Amino acid sequence: MQIIKVINNNVISSEDDKGKEIVVMGKGIGFGKKAGEEIDETKIEKIFSLPDESTSQFMQVVKDMPYEYIRTAELVIAYARETLGYHLNKNIYVTLTDHLGYAIERKRQGIVIANELSWEMKKFYNAEFQVGLKALDIVKQELDVELPEDEAGFIAMHLVNAQMGGQMNQSRNMPAMIKDILNIVRYTFQVELDEKSLSYERFVTHLRFFVQRVISREDSERNDEEFDQLIADRFPRSYECAQKIKNYMKKKLDYEVSDVEISYLAVHIHRVIHSMNK
Template sequence: MKIRKVINNNVVSSQDDNGIEVIVMGKGIGFQKKTGDPIEPEKIDKVFHLSDENSSSFMQLVSDIPYEYIKLSGEIVDMISKDINIKMSKNICITLADHISFAIERQKKGIAFENDLLWEIKRYYKAEFQAGEKALEYIREKTGIVLPEDEAASIAMHILNAESNGQIRKSVNMPEMVKEILNIVKYTLMIDFDEDSISFERFVTHLKFFIQRAVTQKYYETDEQLILFNQVKDTCKEEFNCALKIKAYMEKKTNYKVSDEEILYLTMHINRVKRRSEQV
């Protein structure tokens, strides 16, 4: 392969044997190089294939991330893939590196971070969360930085996105389903969303994982939340009925059996966005 463009000392763009654009990474692979120079095979660490729609944004992202975090991310992805035996999009190496870089800088500055989906991730995606915990331990060993448990949930979310994106894209139109569910809430409760609010962002994130569970047919039936379920059903009647409409929509769309626990958390999220809309 030959260099098409030097992005930085550790990243260059090229083409594979089929003429598809690729990003090639390795320590010093672009140092004192120019367009047309051959790429030294022994310096190649990672090769990423680019699609037309993500080419420029992906290259920009890669150029902004310190190489040591990309290398660290690659090692973590390799470790996770072996541990939980999943097939993930190769691009997780870059998106995870970007997150790790930001998380470490945030921790160094003493900025607190709270992942509001921590409990949900721990409960529904135990293997991915445990992989996230192992990643935090690896980061500590390599950098000396101790990241909070909330970051394990964030890493788990990256894993979930990377392992499920292909399956979801083939099965459903995720953005369209999110939009339709939001419309159910909007027109059932007659509210306007504050789309810049944290509660709205959390709700959309919850919906994405909800849809993912439906597509992958992951079922969670427990009796632990029965008391809370009945309390919420009685105190948030409008939101609960709205959640039942979403249940009917989802079961028709995906043949997924929506559990009472799913309805409980849908109701709670709907209640939050409703209260936020009333404050605007």
């Protein structure tokens, strides 16, 4: 395997057997090397490929970054993949590595940036937030740098973004949107939802994927007027509440949520409200 480009002493690029550019990492793997030379395979610690547009971005991010930072970011990403159990867009190597690098440098310079969405991330994306907390432990263990808990929220946001395929601006809006939707339900039914109940957890899980589908424009396009009318007749208040949420999403995203998606949402609203009345 030959070197295509030397990024720094610890990161180089090469090609796989299909001619696709790959990133090769390892302590000292690029030291004193030039393009065209053979790679010392004993120094390889990680090989991965990125979408073409992301490869140059990653190389730019790590060009002047200490190898310990890059390796720590890789440990965090590997832990996230193993723990969360869902697909993460490969762009996470660019975004999270870049974020952690700056976060570590800010900490060492005494600069603190508050995360205004930390509470919402912990509440609505707890699995990702817990991975963020573990990431702080990994950074502490590997680099002896203690990042503030707010960073767990930022890391969780990057993981949610990677799950959505890289739409970072929209994923930042998701926790606040879920909070707003829950408030619409509370105000419509004049109730206080039991946040410790299983039905509430299920409802929030549905909202997470509902908002994600709408933001990604992947909500159901299937038309079923008979089903919609059935739900409207059986659960009129829940259907009315779902229509309010549809109007909210229209104003927030300038996008019309499909009727069948709203009908399913009404069913979930009915379930969480009905469970409180048992």
